[in-house]
Amino acid sequence: QVQLQESGPGLVKPSQTLSLTCTVSGGSISSGSYYWSWIRQPAGKGLEWIGRIYTSGSTNYNPSLKSRVTISVDTSKNQFSLKLSSVTAADTAVYYCARTMGYSSSFYDYWGQGTLVTVSS
Amino acid sequence: AIRMTQSPSSFSASTGDRVTITCRASQGISSYLAWYQQKPGKAPKLLIYAASTLQSGVPSRFSGSGSGTDFTLTISCLQSEDFATYYCQQYYSYPSFGPGTKVDIK
Numbered sequence: 001q002v003q004l005q006e007s008g009p010g011l012v013k014p015s016q017t018l019s020l021t022c023t024v025s026g027g028s029i030s031s032g033s034y035y036w037s038w039i040r041q042p043a044g045k046g047l048e049w050i051g052r053i054y055t056s057g058s059t060n061y062n063p064s065l066k067s068r069v070t071i072s073v074d075t076s077k078n079q080f081s082l083k084l085s086s087v088t089a090a091d092t093a094v095y096y097c098a099r100t101m102g103y104s105s106s107f108y109d110y111w112g113q114g115t116l117v118t119v120s121s
Numbered sequence: 122a123i124r125m126t127q128s129p130s131s132f133s134a135s136t137g138d139r140v141t142i143t144c145r146a147s148q149g150i151s152s153y154l155a156w157y158q159q160k161p162g163k164a165p166k167l168l169i170y171a172a173s174t175l176q177s178g179v180p181s182r183f184s185g186s187g188s189g190t191d192f193t194l195t196i197s198c199l200q201s202e203d204f205a206t207y208y209c210q211q212y213y214s215y216p217s218f219g220p221g222t223k224v225d226i227k
Binding site: 037046047048049060062063096098101104105106107108109111112113114 | 122155157163164165166167170176208210212215216217218219220221
């Protein structure tokens, strides 16, 4: 059973960089044709896709966030990471990591529990 | 960007009811649509993908239909554990989600 777990600071100051890591257990992050994604959800609102990475390092980002987002992967640690720069209060949200079945099958079958990140001074 | 809309945004229902939620895409997305269930404080759970394929382990009272721009999620006999918010998501282009439909107890 694949499990994903987000980790990182719960409080980030405005204009700084938000950094989160997702640790995958129960299977190798490199096995199969899976893509690994970040999705966020502001309190009481809907879901927003941030971006995804393949274990080759190939990435795709939401155009609305592309200039501020970097997603990377560390296969030796079975982890992938999110960096979001120049954050504002609008970036306050629960951040989820999730697995997608493939490039053309970008729906999410496994999710982390989510981690709340608050942007505040 | 493909915009997803859902209707209704919320409604009340009783256990045993048959309920239908509608999702519409701003352009044709073939069958590249998934449905999720989310309960408060929890991550979304995949119910259906490819518009009508039931995810493993999901009860058969859930079903999906549609293609192109119009899709529906049907729960044939609502159970107490089904009170939640439901989201559709297209993956024809970069992924985007609908705003959600909250189903609560009448």
